[in-house]
Amino acid sequence: MAGTKTALYKRRIRDFILQYKESKLGIVGLFILVFFIFVATFANNLSDHSIKPTGGILKDRFKPPSSKYILGTDDVGRDIATLIMYGGRISLLIGFLAAIISGGIGTIVGLTAGYFGGWKEDLLMRITDIVLVIPGLPLMLVLASLLGSNFWNIIFVISVIGWTGTARVVRAQVLSLKERAFIESSKAIGASDLRIIGYHLLPNVFPLIVAQMILGVGGAILSEAALSFLGLGDPSSVSWGMILHWAFAVGSLSSNYWWFIIPPGICITLVSLGFTFVGFALDQIVNPRIRRR
Amino acid sequence: MTLLEVENLHTYFETREGTVKAVDDVSLKMERGDSLGLAGESGCGKTTTMLSIMRLLPSNGKIISGKINFDGIDMVSLDEDELRRKIRWKRMSMVFQGAMNALNPVFRVGDQIVQAIVSHENIEKEKAWARVEELFQLVGIDPNRAKDYPHEFSGGMKQRAVIALSLALNPDLVIADEPVTALDVIVQAQILELVRELINKLNISMILITHDLSVIADTCNKAAIMYAGKIVEQGDIMTIFKSPEHPYSQGLLTNYPSIKSERMRFTPISGRPPNLINPPSGCRFHPRCPFAMEVCSKKVPETIELERGHYIACHLKTN
Amino acid sequence: MSSKDKLVVIENLKKYYPVRMGLLQSLRSKERLFVKAVDEVSFHIKNGEIYGLAGESGCGKTTTGKLILNLITSTSGKVMFKGEDILSLKKGGIKEFRKRAQIIYQDPYESLDPRMTIFDFVSEPLIVHNIGDIEKRVEEALETAELTPPREFFYRFPHELSGGQRQRVAIARAMILNPEFIVADEPVSMLDVSIRTSILNLMMRLRDEFDISYLYITHDLATAKHICDRIGIMYLGKIVEEAEVEELIDNALHPYTQALIAAVPDPDPSVEKSKAIIKGEIPDPIHLPTGCRFHTRCHYMKDICMKVEPEIKEVSEGHRIACHLY
Numbered sequence: 010m011a012g013t014k015t016a017l018y019k020r021r022i023r024d025f026i027l028q029y030k031e032s033k034l035g036i037v038g039l040f041i042l043v044f045f046i047f048v049a050t051f052a053n054n055l056s057d058h059s060i061k062p063t064g065g066i067l068k069d070r071f072k073p074p075s076s077k078y079i080l081g082t083d084d085v086g087r088d089i090a091t092l093i094m095y096g097g098r099i100s101l102l103i104g105f106l107a108a109i110i111s112g113g114i115g116t117i118v119g120l121t122a123g124y125f126g127g128w129k130e131d132l133l134m135r136i137t138d139i140v141l142v143i144p145g146l147p148l149m150l151v152l153a154s155l156l157g158s159n160f161w162n163i164i165f166v167i168s169v170i171g172w173t174g175t176a177r178v179v180r181a182q183v184l185s186l187k188e189r190a191f192i193e194s195s196k197a198i199g200a201s202d203l204r205i206i207g208y209h210l211l212p213n214v215f216p217l218i219v220a221q222m223i224l225g226v227g228g229a230i231l232s233e234a235a236l237s238f239l240g241l242g243d244p245s246s247v248s249w250g251m252i253l254h255w256a257f258a259v260g261s262l263s264s265n266y267w268w269f270i271i272p273p274g275i276c277i278t279l280v281s282l283g284f285t286f287v288g289f290a291l292d293q294i295v296n297p298r299i300r301r302r
Numbered sequence: 303m304t305l306l307e308v309e310n311l312h313t314y315f316e317t318r319e320g321t322v323k324a325v326d327d328v329s330l331k332m333e334r335g336d337s338l339g340l341a342g343e344s345g346c347g348k349t350t351t352m353l354s355i356m357r358l359l360p361s362n363g364k365i366i367s368g369k370i371n372f373d374g375i376d377m378v379s380l381d382e383d384e385l386r387r388k389i390r391w392k393r394m395s396m397v398f399q400g401a402m403n404a405l406n407p408v409f410r411v412g413d414q415i416v417q418a419i420v421s422h423e424n425i426e427k428e429k430a431w432a433r434v435e436e437l438f439q440l441v442g443i444d445p446n447r448a449k450d451y452p453h454e455f456s457g458g459m460k461q462r463a464v465i466a467l468s469l470a471l472n473p474d475l476v477i478a479d480e481p482v483t484a485l486d487v488i489v490q491a492q493i494l495e496l497v498r499e500l501i502n503k504l505n506i507s508m509i510l511i512t513h514d515l516s517v518i519a520d521t522c523n524k525a526a527i528m529y530a531g532k533i534v535e536q537g538d539i540m541t542i543f544k545s546p547e548h549p550y551s552q553g554l555l556t557n558y559p560s561i562k563s564e565r566m567r568f569t570p571i572s573g574r575p576p577n578l579i580n581p582p583s584g585c586r587f588h589p590r591c592p593f594a595m596e597v598c599s600k601k602v603p604e605t606i607e608l609e610r611g612h613y614i615a616c617h618l619k620t621n
Numbered sequence: 622m623s624s625k626d627k628l629v630v631i632e633n634l635k636k637y638y639p640v641r642m643g644l645l646q647s648l649r650s651k652e653r654l655f656v657k658a659v660d661e662v663s664f665h666i667k668n669g670e671i672y673g674l675a676g677e678s679g680c681g682k683t684t685t686g687k688l689i690l691n692l693i694t695s696t697s698g699k700v701m702f703k704g705e706d707i708l709s710l711k712k713g714g715i716k717e718f719r720k721r722a723q724i725i726y727q728d729p730y731e732s733l734d735p736r737m738t739i740f741d742f743v744s745e746p747l748i749v750h751n752i753g754d755i756e757k758r759v760e761e762a763l764e765t766a767e768l769t770p771p772r773e774f775f776y777r778f779p780h781e782l783s784g785g786q787r788q789r790v791a792i793a794r795a796m797i798l799n800p801e802f803i804v805a806d807e808p809v810s811m812l813d814v815s816i817r818t819s820i821l822n823l824m825m826r827l828r829d830e831f832d833i834s835y836l837y838i839t840h841d842l843a844t845a846k847h848i849c850d851r852i853g854i855m856y857l858g859k860i861v862e863e864a865e866v867e868e869l870i871d872n873a874l875h876p877y878t879q880a881l882i883a884a885v886p887d888p889d890p891s892v893e894k895s896k897a898i899i900k901g902e903i904p905d906p907i908h909l910p911t912g913c914r915f916h917t918r919c920h921y922m923k924d925i926c927m928k929v930e931p932e933i934k935e936v937s938e939g940h941r942i943a944c945h946l947y
Contacts, residue, residue: 017776190732198746199719294744343813486677491884491897520886539890557818558888561842566819
């Protein structure tokens with residue numbers, strides 16, 4: 010029965026899946042992400058090595074990959090493969106949270122600036138421009154060192170820099186949506202500004218925001234890796250960036266402990282790529298190009 | 303003398319949802335000097351018919367079967383290179399919908415026409431420019447304006463320029479798709495006057511595709527009415543417009559508001575145009591036809607010649 | 622004709638849009654440039670009447686329609702709706718007014734929210750105004766708009782409907798609050814020919830059944846002749862002629878009106894072809910002609926036409942014109 014609510018949701022999902030399947034990048038990206046999320050979630054089932062700093066067998070340190078330690082060991086004898094599995098949790102978690110928060114900030118800024126215009130728009134867009142113009146990494150470094158390195162501060166620092174892209178994209182979308190007849194039609198029936206923003210603009214911008222957020226996760230993971238690598242990460246948490254930090258701190262490059270450097274590097278790259286690919290695929294579906302008539 | 307003959311043309315499109323039978327067994331014939339109006343609503347296949355004739359179908363469209371004979375040349379099997387060198391613009395040119403917006407904004411208008419001329423003919427630039435000035439005179443633009451850019455032209459002027467472009471190489475046939483739809487009423491009248499004048503002066507043949515029946519009545523001497531991928535009725539303009547025989551044509555024409563007729567209440571055709579992936583069985587119009595009989599839902603009506611030059615596809619007449 | 626007859630009275634309505642000038646330009650000339658989109662427009666619409674506002678693109682007809690509904694803020698002027706000045710209402714008053722006056726847009730592909738179901742879209746006015754019994758009212762509204770069976774349409778999305786169906790949805794939404802007045806902005810110009818007449822018939826039936834008045838905005842005089850009771854012709858922001866529809870078409874006095882009527886092609890190939898009795902195109906609205914705005918294209922132009930703007934006057938019962946010839 011074409012007219013029921015469940016039938017329509019089924020149709021929407023089916024149409025979405027069909028469209029998504031058309032993007033090869035999207036499929037690849039999805040596979041990558043599913044793999045890493047799976048591994049991160051079931052890390053404790055996949056490995057019985059410990060990641061505690063005291064949990065390593067010291068005489069086994071700096072061992073290259075073997076049947077016991079598939080990716081070798083670190084400077085205190087911990088199994089690197091296990092570190093990487095648990096590290097995925099931190100990296101992904103920070104990535105997601107930072108992306109959601111910066112996506113949220115960007116959306117609010119973009120919606121307000123785009124819908125209200127006038128001085129509100131000017132003010133918000135100037136702030137956006139200022140944040141955009143300041144080089145991201147140095148700013149993050151300054152903030153991180155001022156605030157101190159713990160889990161939430163890292164997320165805060167990344168979010169505070171990362172919202173500008175979303176803000177601009179959302180504002181652009183809102184500006185063009187604002188001109189469409191159905192927005193004025195809402196005014197014509199007496200809807201308030203809040204209702205128009207919440208019920209009409211937001212649902213129409215939402216897919217774009219999701220695509221932006223997913224792309225944002227990729228970027229946030231890179232930022233976190235950079236911060237941790239440079240020593241500003243939370244030393245008590247095991248993230249891929251921290252692993253790289255320790256690797257370089259004990260001179261893995263000159264001592265050629267490649268198993269300490271390459272695996273975390275590949276993971277960061279792959280996951281970031283994965284999110285980017287998925288983000289691209291979503292963007293292609295969501296981007297208001299040709300309206301279906 | 304027959305200029306264009308289309309026989310049993312089938313053009314289908316492949317889409318995600320299925321095969322769209324956009325043009326399904328269309329046949330028409332044009333003599334030299336005819337101006338044929340191809341009329342129908344959105345989705346009836348008129349634009350696809352035109353694109354098939356010009357071999358400009360998009361990548362998912364294909365001529366499945368049928369013949370297109372243009373002055374003795376088989377257009378369907380002609381290879382792309384010959385088509386470009388010999389036919390396009392030299393013998394058959396086109397004016398697209400919204401063509402005035404297709405003028406390249408970074409080139410002067412005159413340059414664009416010169417470009418079209420020299421890419422088809424081995425001719426010096428000065429001679430080409432002289433031709434441009436001649437064309438501008440013909441279409442009613444001050445020749446000095448040839449050195450202007452498109453944004454300096456008004457809407458009506460742009461349309462005239464596009465018409466000039468289509469006539470640049472003295473084609474035998476000009477195909478125009480909704481050439482006046484985007485224009486205001488008075489400019490539209492100016493352009494229609496120009497079109498009538500050019501048809502007379504140059505003895506040019508024209509196919510005019512539009513949903514606006516009054517534009518066809520205003521400029522053409524023959525008309526073909528399309529519905530859901532098929533031609534339901536065709537003939538000379540007086541017969542079709544004054545005494546239409548097909549129920550669809552009748553429905554369209556009796557409900558067409560005219561500024562000269564008495565105020566009236568309309569009796570619209572019920573229902574709406576069908577889906578071309580799964581069109582109705584038999585006669586495609588039968589679900590909306592006030593005279594539908596049993597055979598109409600079962601058998602596709604054959605096209606018969608009611609009287610000289612007047613063709614119709616309707617079971618009411620096949621008796 | 623008593624004033625009780627008049628539902629909407631528009632007095633000296635103006636909408637000027639300032640033209641953005643570059644820095645250099647604004648330093649050089651002191652004069653601020655404006656596009657005088659609607660310039661001192663005055664007319665009235667009676668109870669149960671379909672008033673046609675006709676003209677070519679840029680004449681100000683759509684802007685006038687939106688100004689009347691206070692969807693665009695006017696530069697000056699009054700709009701009296703049943704004696705109340707709509708343009709000076711505050712927020713609460715405007716919201717009340719919205720229940721009584723609605724709009725139908727030209728583009729059925731743009732005027733429906735693509736992300737809302739038909740049910741949500743048609744019920745929204747009820748939610749905004751806190752009116753209950755939602756399901757029943759939506760069902761009734763869809764029935765009134767001839768979308769049957771109504772429940773079939775509840776959970777559909779706009780892109781699944783045809784142009785004609787979408788326009789009916791727009792009508793259902795406009796009707797659900799039981800308005801007294803509807804502004805219809807070229808409601809059928811983007812629909813297929815065979816659908817147009819059924820939508821127009823629907824609109825007229827609603828007028829007969831529910832006693833609604835319409836402002837019918839159009840560029841198509843042929844259709845206007847069959848729908849409207851009275852027509853006002855606009856040119857560059859002003860009303861140049863106004864009369865009952867048959868009087869206007871059979872006895873057009875303003876040269877522009879005459880040109881418009883002569884330019885309309887007829888679906889009867891045996892009658893006289895359309896004629897362009899005036900040359901040129903609509904002038905630049907930023908640099909308007911002096912005096913009468915139409916003088917640059919008028920065959921009957923006199924000296925005074927270049928200098929003085931003609932006032933609109935009544936030349937016979939119900940027939941007004943702004944022209945120095947009269």
